[in-house]
Each structure stands twice: as C-alpha cells, then as structure tokens.
Amino acid sequence: MNYETVIGIEIHCELKTKTKMFSSAPVSFAKHQNSCVNEIDLGHPGTLPSVNKEAVIQALKACMALNCTIDPVIRFDRKNYYYPDLPKGYQITQQFHPVGLRGSVTIETAAGKRDVRINRLHMEEDTAKQFHYATETWIDYNRAGTPLVEIVSEPDMRSADEAVAFVEKLRTLLYYLGVSDVKMEEGSMRCDINISLRPEGTTEYGVKTEIKNLNSINNIRLAVESEIIRQTAILSAGDKVEQATRRYDDTLKSTVMMRKKEGNVDYKYFPEPNIPPIRLAAEWIEEIRSSLPELPEQRSIRYTEVLGLSDYDAKILTQNKELSDYFDEVLNYTTFTKLAANWCISELPAYVSQENLSELHTTLTPKSLASMIDKIGQNIVSSKQAKEIFPHLIKGESLQSIIDRLHISQVSDTAELSDIINKTLDEQPQSIVDYHNGKDRALGFLVGQIMKKTKGQANPVVTNELLLAELTRRKPE
Secondary structure (H helix, E strand, C coil): CCEEEEEEEEEEEECCCCECCCCCCECCCCCCCCCCCCHHHHCCCCCCCCCCHHHHHHHHHHHHHCCCEECCEECCEEEECCCCCCCCCEEEECCCCCCEEEEEEEEEECCEEEEEEEEEEEEEECCCEEEECCCCEEEEHHHCCCEEEEEEECCCECCHHHHHHHHHHHHHHHHHHCCCCCCHHHCCEEEEEEEEEEECCCCCCCCCEEEEEECCHHHHHHHHHHHHHHHHHHHHCCCCCCCEEEEEECCCCEEEEEEECCCCCCCCCEECCCCCCEECCHHHHHHHHHCCCCCHHHHHHHHHHHCCCCHHHHHHHHCCHHHHHHHHHHCCCCCCHHHHHHHHHHHHHHHCCHHHHHHHHHCCCHHHHHHHHHHHHCCCCCHHHHHHHHHHHCCCCCHHHHHHHHCCCCECCHHHHHHHHHHHHHHCHHHHHHHHCCCCHHHHHHHHHHHHHCCCCECHHHHHHHHHHHHHHCCCC
16 A cells, blocks of 8 residues: 655744843853753742843744734743753643734745645754753753744645655745754754655544654654654554654664654643733834845845846756855846856855855955956956966965966957967968868867966957957868
8 A cells, every 4th residue: 555644843943032032141052060040930039020021023023924814913822841851840832813814835845846834933942951861860051041033834744755845945034034054963943754654545634643843854854754664564564653752763764753643732721920911012013024135036036027047047956045145245246147146156156165155254355256247248368268267366475476476367359359360370281181170179189289288268259259260271183
C-alpha cells in the first residue's frame, strides 16, 4: 500500500528586542550564565509583568508578512505546568486569543508554487535553558522570559522538501522584517514537526508523531525522511503508529523516543490576571504596516520587472539579504545592472563568506565596486583584468592605484588593433586557410596571438569584430 505524508510545523522564533517579554532584563546570547535575569523572570513574590511594546510591534509585523488577520486586542493567558526550566511554574502565552489568525505563505515546490496555511501566530515568553550531565542538570535562566512568537501551520505539507521550503520561507521573511536574527544554531529559531501517514486517496488523518526542537534545515529534512521510513515500516507490517514525542538523533540518523502521548495535557489555562487586555489603535497598526520593509517577493519582482534581471539572478540575490542590500547600494553608483548582478552573485561570495557580507562596506564600498564595474562596461578594463584587480580592491586599495601599479589598461582603439591584427595574419597565413576550411580552432589561435602581442590588453569584443572582418576580406581565391 502507498501512503501519503501529512506534515504540520510549529516554529518558535525569538524576537529581536533589547529586553524581555515582561521585564526589563536584557535579551542576550552567550553571556555569563544567569547574568541577564531579574526578579520578574524568576517569578519572585510581589513582582508584576509589563508587556514589551517592541515585542508587540515585531509580532504585528510577522502577522502582516504572513497575511494573518490581526486581533486588535492583546490578551494573554497563563499556561500552568511545573518544569525546572520554567521558574514561575507557569508560562505567559496567548492560548485563547492569538494576535494573528488564518494566514498563508507561498512556497516553491517541484510541482510549482503552492500555499501553506498558517493556523495562528501568538506571543509568549521563552523558557530557561537546561544542560544535562551524567548525574545532574544545570539551568541557565538568561533565556527565561525572552520574547517569542509561535507560528503554527496547518497540516498542508506532503514531503521533506515542502517542509524545508516552508521553514526557509519563514526564516527569510522574518529576517527581512528584522523581527528576528533566525539563527537556528543559536536557538533563536526552533522547529517542531508533526508528521503522520495515511493511505493514498483517503482524507482522515493518521496518528501523528511530534519531532521536537529541530535546529537546522538539514536536520529538518533528515528527520522527516527518517520518520516517513519508520512509520511506513510500522504500517506496512500491519501495526499501529503510537502517538509520541520524538527527537532526531544526528548520530543514529533516525528519530528516537522521548515520551509517549496518551492524550492532550491539561495545562489549566486561564486569563493572565496581571495583564489586562490592551486595545491597539487602528491608526497605530496601519503605521506599523506602512513601515514594513521590502520583502523578498517584492524585491524579486523589482529585480525582474524593473531591472530586467533573470529569475535565476533575482532568486540568488534575494536569498541573502545582506548580498541583496549590497547589490542595491552598488546600483546607486552604476547603470550596468547586469554586470553588477554578475559580480555580486559570482565574484563577491567567492572572496567573502556569507556571514561577513554585512561587514563588506568597511573594505569594499559599493561605490568602489561600482567604479570597477563602470570601467568594465565602458571597455576600459576587460573582465579578465577585473579579476586581477578585484583581490586588491576588496582589501581597500583604490581602483586607480591598482590600475597604475599593475599597468592595466585595455586596448580598444580600432586603428591600433587593426594594425596588430594585420601583422598577426601576415605572420600566420596557414591559419587564414584553416579558418576558411572550417577549422574553428584557427580563430581561437589567432585571438591568442593577438592577446600575446598586446599582453592580454586587447578589447576582446572589438578584437573579434575586427579579426572576423579582416578574415572575410582575406578569403583565399
């Protein structure tokens, strides 16, 4: 029997704020343990939470980008459970009134574009972080209270590829918005995957397994693929999949049991008594909407429809916000759009790691790169010569000083080139015969001889035009 995979994803994303969701303690990463926490985060008696306005703004931006319906009244609920990483003994969340409902995003799949529905987006506070050792567990409360949004999809995905495409799409959107740094390796974006199988052609959902805390795109793919294999084997053997929570083990390359689920846990939710409902002014919501930056899809459309770039170029550029931002700045100083795109797509990443693109301005300014691109476009410097220049340019040396020091210039004068071409042809009469006999290598040989005479400085476009014209004129009788 063939089975269809059904996947839903929950994404926890830390918001990019200076302070925590309900306290003034700083949000930080990799600071000394338990140094960024205060009485409110630890739930000391007599302390009261205060809603972080910036976190609300960031959550609203995420709702808008995901096409969610926004609830103009912010309400919080208390989720009661005891766990060592939850110092208050409860978590402040939005169970009954999420800030965003019924959104959607479009993902690219092998079969084309498709929409994935968003069930809800709600705000909450993060838990502390546990470190498990052989006989004890240590807890760092620095993360406790960090602002989060949880984004819950509908079970609309059918493969590991689609799950990966969904997570990558959300990751890119949230990063462009400035809502989060989405560093999965640091835990600021984490995924839980709900996956079940059902016989093809049926509509009833199978028994789902939840895979917790996936922290890389690669592990999302591997976890989904391994779980499909595991559940297929169980169903094919005539057994039943048990509802459970599992985790992906990178060493075993499979999911392993964490705990079984026999039903839904009763968290005794009730409205958070210390935070009254907050009504958001319609004008304020629209002010936030008008401040949204250009998102990847909008930028891609501008690149293709306004700038005339290919779909491929637009896709490569928009995949990395820093690279795309840098490209846009280069265009402030040059009109050679396609050349600029080529250099930003091909040459820049070869010299600069993706992580350091944001620091590129300190050495290779957009104006400096644009100056070199102008010289290529104006046939003052060849593409080959530009590749000699670039390693020096990226270290901060001025373009003209590099050209002067390396004695780089391009011969484009037609009279000078014609003289060199005629001398070359006079010296290579057999090549003329070979060319007219259809031997294509003869043309490449002649170009090589001309480049040798000009020390590689002949303009290749002008050289080819003049050489072909002269070869036509010298057609053997």
